[in-house]
Every structure is written in structure tokens, then in C-alpha cells.
Amino acid sequence: MMTAPSPGHEGDPAATATQEWWGAEDVCVRYGEKLALDHVTFRTVPGRVSAVVGGDGSGRTTLLSCLAGALVLSSGRVQLPPPLRIGYLSAGSGTYPDLSVDENLAFRASAYRLPADVARGRGAELLERAGLAGARDRLAGQLSGGMRQKLGVIAAMLHQPDLLVLDEPTTGVDPVSRADLWWLIARAAADGAAVVLATSYLDEAERATDVLALDLGRVLASGTPQEIVAAMPGTLRVSDARPEGEARRRAWRRGGRWRIWDPAPGGTAGGTAGAADGGAAGAAGGAAAPDLQDAVTVAILARELAGTRAGDGHPEGGGPR
Amino acid sequence: MWAMIVKEFRQLRRDRRTLAMMIVMPIILLIVFGYAASFDVKTVPTVAAGPQGPAVARSLGEPFDVVATAPDEGRGWAETQLRDNTDGAAVAVIAGTGPTEVLIDGSQLFSARTALAALSAKAAKAAAQGALAIPRQRPTVTVLYNPGLKTSNVMIPGLCGVVLVFIGTIITALGVVRERQSGTLEQLAVMPLRPRDVFLGKIVPYFGVAAVDLAIVVGVGVGIFGVPFRGSYAVFALGAVLFLFVTLGLGVLISSVSENQGQAIQLSMMVILPQILLSGLIFPLSSIAAGVRWISYILPLTYFNQISRGVMLRAEPIGPLWQPFLFLALLGLIVFTLASLRFRAYLAPAAPRRAKDRPPAGPPPSGAEAVPGTGASPAVPETGASPAGQAGPAGPGNVGTS
Numbered sequence: 001m002m003t004a005p006s007p008g009h010e011g012d013p014a015a016t017a018t019q020e021w022w023g024a025e026d027v028c029v030r031y032g033e034k035l036a037l038d039h040v041t042f043r044t045v046p047g048r049v050s051a052v053v054g055g056d057g058s059g060r061t062t063l064l065s066c067l068a069g070a071l072v073l074s075s076g077r078v079q080l081p082p083p084l085r086i087g088y089l090s091a092g093s094g095t096y097p098d099l100s101v102d103e104n105l106a107f108r109a110s111a112y113r114l115p116a117d118v119a120r121g122r123g124a125e126l127l128e129r130a131g132l133a134g135a136r137d138r139l140a141g142q143l144s145g146g147m148r149q150k151l152g153v154i155a156a157m158l159h160q161p162d163l164l165v166l167d168e169p170t171t172g173v174d175p176v177s178r179a180d181l182w183w184l185i186a187r188a189a190a191d192g193a194a195v196v197l198a199t200s201y202l203d204e205a206e207r208a209t210d211v212l213a214l215d216l217g218r219v220l221a222s223g224t225p226q227e228i229v230a231a232m233p234g235t236l237r238v239s240d241a242r243p244e245g246e247a248r249r250r251a252w253r254r255g256g257r258w259r260i261w262d263p264a265p266g267g268t269a270g271g272t273a274g275a276a277d278g279g280a281a282g283a284a285g286g287a288a289a290p291d292l293q294d295a296v297t298v299a300i301l302a303r304e305l306a307g308t309r310a311g312d313g314h315p316e317g318g319g320p321r
Numbered sequence: 322m323w324a325m326i327v328k329e330f331r332q333l334r335r336d337r338r339t340l341a342m343m344i345v346m347p348i349i350l351l352i353v354f355g356y357a358a359s360f361d362v363k364t365v366p367t368v369a370a371g372p373q374g375p376a377v378a379r380s381l382g383e384p385f386d387v388v389a390t391a392p393d394e395g396r397g398w399a400e401t402q403l404r405d406n407t408d409g410a411a412v413a414v415i416a417g418t419g420p421t422e423v424l425i426d427g428s429q430l431f432s433a434r435t436a437l438a439a440l441s442a443k444a445a446k447a448a449a450q451g452a453l454a455i456p457r458q459r460p461t462v463t464v465l466y467n468p469g470l471k472t473s474n475v476m477i478p479g480l481c482g483v484v485l486v487f488i489g490t491i492i493t494a495l496g497v498v499r500e501r502q503s504g505t506l507e508q509l510a511v512m513p514l515r516p517r518d519v520f521l522g523k524i525v526p527y528f529g530v531a532a533v534d535l536a537i538v539v540g541v542g543v544g545i546f547g548v549p550f551r552g553s554y555a556v557f558a559l560g561a562v563l564f565l566f567v568t569l570g571l572g573v574l575i576s577s578v579s580e581n582q583g584q585a586i587q588l589s590m591m592v593i594l595p596q597i598l599l600s601g602l603i604f605p606l607s608s609i610a611a612g613v614r615w616i617s618y619i620l621p622l623t624y625f626n627q628i629s630r631g632v633m634l635r636a637e638p639i640g641p642l643w644q645p646f647l648f649l650a651l652l653g654l655i656v657f658t659l660a661s662l663r664f665r666a667y668l669a670p671a672a673p674r675r676a677k678d679r680p681p682a683g684p685p686p687s688g689a690e691a692v693p694g695t696g697a698s699p700a701v702p703e704t705g706a707s708p709a710g711q712a713g714p715a716g717p718g719n720v721g722t723s
Contacts, residue, residue, distance in 0.1 A: 068511045084513040092504035111512045 489568025
């Protein structure tokens with residue numbers, strides 16, 4: 001399994017003690033019987049952008065809520081700056097649709113006790129850069145999805161927080177606005193914030209300094225994108241045709257072609273079941289260099305396959321270890 | 322079409338509140354209009370003063386019901402009884418010291434009309450028989466407080482309450498629920514604002530708007546409709562403030578149990594409709610069947626009506642109004658406490674239901690939170706445990722399990 005060093009922990013434990021970090025340590029959050037976060041540890045440091053990735057129900061939003069201080073933990077702990085120093089963009093834009101862009105920012109500035117002139121100056125600058133300068137008098141509800149998200153991010157970073165938590169800032173946003181959003185995110189990090197953002201786009205996560213991949217509330221992989229890719233077990237092949245037999249379960253479509261993961265380090269064995277790839281072997285296009293998207297997909301796949309095997313093999317019982 | 326019908330019923334079945342309203346509403350209306358909605362006044366509470374007052378009053382028979390007698394008192398006492406609405410007195414008879422006098426409280430419109438009709442019927446009957454119904458001479462009948470028996474004089478003080486109910490309940494409920502609907506509530510919850518600030522910040526504007534509206538209604542009532550304002554502005558204002566606290570609290574309570582504006586309006590209607598129908602605003606309280614009347618006495622508008630009519634029309638001072646004031650204050654205390662508690666919970670960090678299981682803050686409990694059978698696979702035992710996680714809770718900055 002992949003276990004890359006966590007963000008903020010650069011090998012030397014002594015460095016951790018002196019370096020400022022924000023994050024969660026061994027956090028569990030339970031909603032009734034459902035464990036939304038299962039012993040999750042995550043750290044981030046000022047100046048960095050960390051992406052939390054995972055599918056629906058992976059615990060992304062729950063983790064971000066914890067980091068925003070909006071959730072009581074079932075166990076574990078979080079280390080956070082005081083509320084005044086946290087910026088949070090909840091899923092959705094978190095802005096008032098019936099207030100204008102300027103009014104939204106004015107409310108945020110006053111809630112975070114930012115002097116009016118400072119807020120105006122910084123707001124104007126960020127709006128200008130994000131292409132919203134012409135929309136200052138428009139109601140937030142009348143903005144396009146991308147503009148509203150940009151406004152949400154600007155509102156969250158207006159007070160130059162130490163920790164900026166953004167829940168899916170780029171979901172459903174066009175590529176141009178997304179570029180603006182990334183500029184804002186980079187700017188917040190340059191201003192000294194530790195930025196944590198949730199995203200469902202793995203290509204986007206590759207732009208982050210650190211990535212935390214969650215699946216079913218558990219940490220699947222964490223580290224820099226390169227570390228996660230490097231830690232991917234087995235090998236990856238690309239094929240024009242969907243493989244047959246057991247390998248089908250280890251294949252997925254990407255672009256117009258199929259990717260087939262082989263858990264064995266050598267890359268030629270047909271997996272544990274021993275089934276040959278059959279006719280598909282002929283169409284195989286050879287080894288491929290994995291990227292973050294592949295590495296995370298493989299991690300999910302590996303967990304699923306391990307789960308199935310365990311279920312097939314011996315009775316799991318479900319007793320706590 | 323069939324597909325549409327099936328879909329509608331499926332949606333309706335899921336919308337429990339609309340369903341409940343469809344069932345509860347007819348029942349409420351049935352009760353209200355069956356038992357309560359009556360302009361007929363069967364008994365008119367009557368007080369009697371003067372040596373022969375009690376005898377004369379009793380001789381009047383139906384619908385007059387003698388509730389208090391004071392043979393040693395005169396007109397002053399009788400008037401005070403009417404002004405303070407003691408025992409609901411609507412008619413006072415003074416006899417024995419001078420010419421017999423009947424005073425009628427015009428602020429109780431329907432009782433006053435019934436009393437006048439009964440008196441003239443008796444007089445007509447007596448005239449036909451060639452005798453006077455009331456010994457010696459025909460009494461002088463005086464309608465106090467609302468001599469013209471104008472409906473607007475009675476309705477406008479009541480309307481003040483209705484305006485406050487609408488603003489306090491519906492508008493407040495909508496304002497708070499809007500926050501939830503636009504997804505900004507989560508945002509508010511993590512902002513560095515105290516729940517109290519958010520709560521007060523949320524209701525103070527509506528309080529202000531309601532106060533302005535109230536002033537307009539009173540101003541228009543007095544200026545254009547000629548409604549008298551005989552009592553103290555301060556007593557009236559105090560009553561209005563207490564009443565507003567109750568209605569604003571109700572608004573916040575409603576919003577805290579509503580997911581969207583539609584639900585908030587539905588619930589508000591459930592709270593407002595009974596108040597309009599059962600508070601004595603339209604139908605006199607005395608005509609409401611006793612089995613239903615208790616509902617009237619848990620509705621805040623009932624008490625505000627008593628205060629507004631008493632102060633505006635009868636110049637009732639605060640002393641005799643202690644009861645409505647006390648009940649409004651009690652209702653306000655209960656509703657406001659509940660509302661602020663609900664609101665606090667609404668804004669507080671969302672606690673998972675098992676929050677009690679939470680171990681004390683501090684170093685993570687190793688292995689204390691083993692996961693029973695949630696599909697945890699033994700093949701991946703090292704998940705979640707990254708080297709950083711084992712480094713212990715070292716590090717500067719604010720540490721807390723908030």
C-alpha cells in the first residue's frame with residue numbers, strides 16, 4: 001500500500017515540532033452508524049496548497065468541515081487557527097444571492113473585523129484580477145456559476161486567513177474561470193495561507209503541492225502527486241481493446257483507450273487468479289507511465305480487489321481487530 | 322396523464338408536512354367554524370351598582386348575566402368595572418340613587434349590540450303592555466368607549482396585533498430559513514460571530530420593521546379612521562414589545578424546524594390562522610365554546626388584543642391589565658428561550674449523534690476506536706496511519722478539539 005509522508009512532515013520529526021501546521025490527527029467522525037471519517041490524519045503548512053480528492057461519500061466534505069471548525073469530532077483532534085484566522089468556502093458559493101458582489105464582501109469584511117478601507121482595497125484588487133471588477137454592483141444570484149465561485153473564494157480569502165478551506169471551488173466551472181480560481185488559490189498561498197481544497201478533478205489535484213486521497217472515509221494515499229505516483233504498486237498497460245477474463249476487473253477506460261493495472265511488480269503475471277489476459281494480450285499497447293489519476297484509480301481498485309478477495313477467502317466476521 | 326397522477330401522489334406521500342396540513346387544516350377549520358365562529362352572544366356579563374341595581378339587573382333576565390353587584394357603589398365603580406373588563410363585564414346597571422342608568426361597553430361590539438337589541442326589545446314589549454320594564458322610569462342607556470359602535474374602532478386595535486404577528490412570525494421565519502436555503506448558514510456557523518450576535522442581528526431588523534409598521538397602523542387608524550387612542554402610549558408600547566418577542570421567537574422556532582421557505586410559510590400559517598380566528602379579534606371570546614376556548618388562552622394575540630383594545634378604546638391603565646401582561650411575558654420567556662436554544666444548536670458545530678462517545682481531548686486514543694464490521698479490510702491495515710500521525714501531537718499553535 002501507498003503511504004507517502006504526510007504534508008508538513010518533511011522527514012525530520014524535529015522540524016515538525018517547530019514548524020507551524022494545521023490539520024487533523026487520527027480523526028473519526030460518525031454520523032449515526034456511518035463512519036464518515038475513519039482515523040484520518042492530514043497536515044498542511046502555510047504557503048502550501050493541498051488537495052483532498054475522492055469520490056462521493058469519500059469523506060472529503062466532512063474532513064473540510066472539520067478543518068473549518070464546523071464539526072464536532074467523534075475522536076481524534078484538529079489543530080486549527082482561531083476562527084477569525086480561518087477562511088471557509090462551503091460547498092455552494094456561500095455568498096448571499098440577494099446581495100451585490102460589493103455588499104457580500106462588505107458583510108464578510110465586517111464579520112471578520114477587517115477595516116473598511118483595507119477590505120475595499122484588497123477586495124477591489126482581487127475582483128479586478130478575477131475578472132469581476134465589472135460585476136461589483138450585480139447581485140451574486142445573477143452571476144454565472146464560475147463568477148459566483150470566484151466571488152466565494154475571494155470572500156473566503158479576503159481577510160488573509162492562516163488557513164483557507166475551500167470545498168469544491170472549481171466544480172462546474174468553465175476552464176477560464178478555473179484558471180482565475182487557481183490564480184486566486186495560488187495568491188492565497190503566496191499570502192501565507194495554508195490552502196486546503198476539495199476537488200473531484202484529479203488533473204487539477206496535480207497542481208497542488210500535496211494530495212490526500214480519501215475513499216470511504218479512509219486515507220487511500222497522501223503525499224505530493226509525484227510521491228503518490230511513485231508509490232503506485234504494480235504496473236500499468238495501455239490497450240485499445242478491453243481485456244478479457246480476470247483482468248477485466250483491473251481495467252478502466254480513459255480517453256479512447258483502456259488502462260490495465262497489473263499488481264505484480266514485473267507486470268507480466270496475470271494476477272493472483274492466474275487467468276491469462278487471453279486475446280486482449282495481443283492488442284495490448286505496452287507499459288504506460290502512470291499519472292496521479294491512474295495512481296488514485298489503482299489505489300481504489302486495489303482496495304476493492306483486496307476487499308473482494310478477503311470476502312471470498314476467509315470469513316471476515318467483522319470483529320474489531 | 323396517468324404517469325403524472327402517480328408521480329404527484331408519490332411526491333405528496335413524501336411531503337409529510339403538506340399531507341399533515343391537508344388533514345389537520347380541515348379539522349381546525351371545522352372546529353373553529355363549528356364551535357368558535359359565532360357572532361351570537363348568548364350571555365352578556367353585567368355588573369350592578371346602587372341600592373336597587375342588583376334587583377333591576379336581575380329583572381332584565383336573558384341575556385344579561387349578573388356577575389358582580391355593589392349596592393353601596395355608584396356610577397364611578399360601574400364605569401371602572403367596564404373599563405377594566407372585570408369578569409368580562411359588558412353592561413353596567415346603576416339604579417336606586419337617581420335615574421336608572423345602563424352603561425354599555427362599546428368596545429365589546431357584539432355584546433354591546435346584543436345588549437342594546439335586548440333592551441329595546443324589552444322596552445317595546447313593556448310599552449305594548451302599557452308598563453315599563455324597568456320600574457318607575459325608562460333608563461338612560463349610554464354606550465361608552467365606542468358610542469357609534471363602529472367596527473373599525475374595534476378592528477384596528479386588533480389589526481395592530483395581526484400586523485405584528487405577520488411580520489414577527491412569517492417574515493422572521495423566512496429570513497432565517499433563507500440563510501439555510503442559500504447555503505450561507507454553514508458559512509455563518511464558522512464565522513467569528515457569536516451565536517447571540519447572529520440571533521440578535523437576525524431579529525433586530527424585523528423588530529424595527531414591525532415597530533415602524535405598528536406606528537403606521539396606529540397612525541392611520543387614528544388619523545384616517547378616527548379610532549380613539551385614549552390610554553397611555555407607554556403601556557401600549559410595552560404590550561407591543563412583549564408581544565413582538567413572542568411572535569419573533571415563534572418565527573425563529575418555525576425557521577429552525579423548516580427546511581425551506583415553503584415549509585416555513587406552511588408552518589407560519591398553522592400558527593397564524595388560529596390566532597386570527599380564535600383570539601377574539603373577529604369572534605368574541607365569550608361566544609367561543611368552552612371546549613375550544615382554552616386554545617384562545619394559549620395564543621399570544623388573545624392577550625395583545627386585550628391590551629390594545631383596553632388601552633386604545635377604554636384608556637385602561639396597566640394595573641388591571643396585569644393578567645395579559647403576565648401571560649405575554651411568560652409566553653415570551655418560554656418561546657424566546659426555546660428559540661434561542663434552537664438557534665444556538667442550529668449554528669453550533671454540527672455534532673454527530675454519537676458525540677457522547679467522544680474520548681477526552683488530547684493524544685489520539687490508540688486503537689480505542691476500532692471499527693466493527695464496516696467492511697474494514699484486513700488487507701489494508703496501514704490505512705490512515707501515516708508516519709505523521711504517529712509523530713504525536715507535537716506542534717505549536719492553537720490546539721483544540723473543537
